[in-house]
Amino acid sequence: MPYSEDIKELVIQRIKVMPSDIKLCFGGDEMILSQKDMIELIKSNDEIGEEIIEMHLDYLRSIKTTVI
């Protein structure tokens, strides 16, 4: 589903605060993404970018129900 610019910006900002040396592997070696890669995929409405948005939103929703 297409996400609003606000939601995309929220996730982009969350990705920007990650440690800069961390890359994430979303499957095989061809899917190793840096922060810059992830942000580009989100900005370009790529399918993987949308999955990354969903991951973040799901995590944020879970915070509401997680007791620390």
Place this chain on the structure above:
Amino acid sequence: MVFITSYEKDYVTSNLHLWATEIYNFAKDNGVSAVHFHDKHKSKATKDNVEKYLSKKNPKFVFISGHGDEEKVCGHKDEPIFIFNHNEHFLKNKIVYIVACGSGEKLGYSIVDNGKAKAFIGYKKRFCMPYNEGRECTPLKNDLVTAIKETSNAIPESIIKGKTVNESINSARIKGFKWRKDFQRRDPIDKAETILWVLHYNISCLFPYGDLNASR
């Protein structure tokens, strides 16, 4: 008896192979006989080898790790070893855990519905892990990889200990929750919280199907 397959083709599969080796050792340490097909074993994790083995032996628990998608899971050299609507019957009466992207879609359902496995555990979407460029290590990256590994391996460890599928899923969630608390309590300078979504994602994609009260 426990049957395990893994292989080492790239970063992810090499990690998964190490995790699978830990499970092999865990089974042995707990007095459970285990067989592990991998690249350095005399029997590599190929479709032919796996089918031959499963047609002769009857392991109660099968643990497969590798690349995959909703219709297949791979072994040696990324060649498919289980394929949707093709050879699921080799998994009849077994508990099956597949660590592969998308295994909880068509293949997972089919392993139970068509292959008559007792139960299946897999992942609905992509399996995600941090990538160590040049294998350099930082405590945070190490800990995230460890958290993801321990969460995933909690499932086969529980099954090997005789727990049910449901209990094994719960043990993985508890393990993940403990890591989550650990990350959230760290100094914000560590930025540990900023990568917690990766651990949460893997746990949320866990998908059990079939008889959830089944045990080995």
